[in-house]
Amino acid sequence: MSAVTPHSLAKELRNIGPKSAKKLIDVGITSLDELTKVGAIDAYIRIYYNNAATPHAAYLYALEGAIRNCDWLAIPAAKKEEFKALTASLRNEENN
Secondary structure, eight states, rough: OOOOOOHHHHHSTTTOOOHHHHHHHHTTOOHHHHHHHHHHHHHHHHHTTTTTSSOHHHHHHHHHHHHHTOOOOSOOOOHHHHOOOOOHHHHHHHHO
């Protein structure tokens, strides 16, 4: 079995490009199954605390879309609001 690369992971995950795939690999997430088990929020938190993400909900939309196998625009509004609240909280944490 060949090693997972950012390009191969990006091909497996909808909404995720090679740069974001590398960030996932860097925190130990190397497949859709692993991302699904971890969930979008925990994956994002890992990436964020690895100093690889800015507090912006778009990262979460993309991760959730990969898990649901849907376009990030199709994420339910309530889930988007949850993600926005989380990233706002992280921004506030950074500013204090």
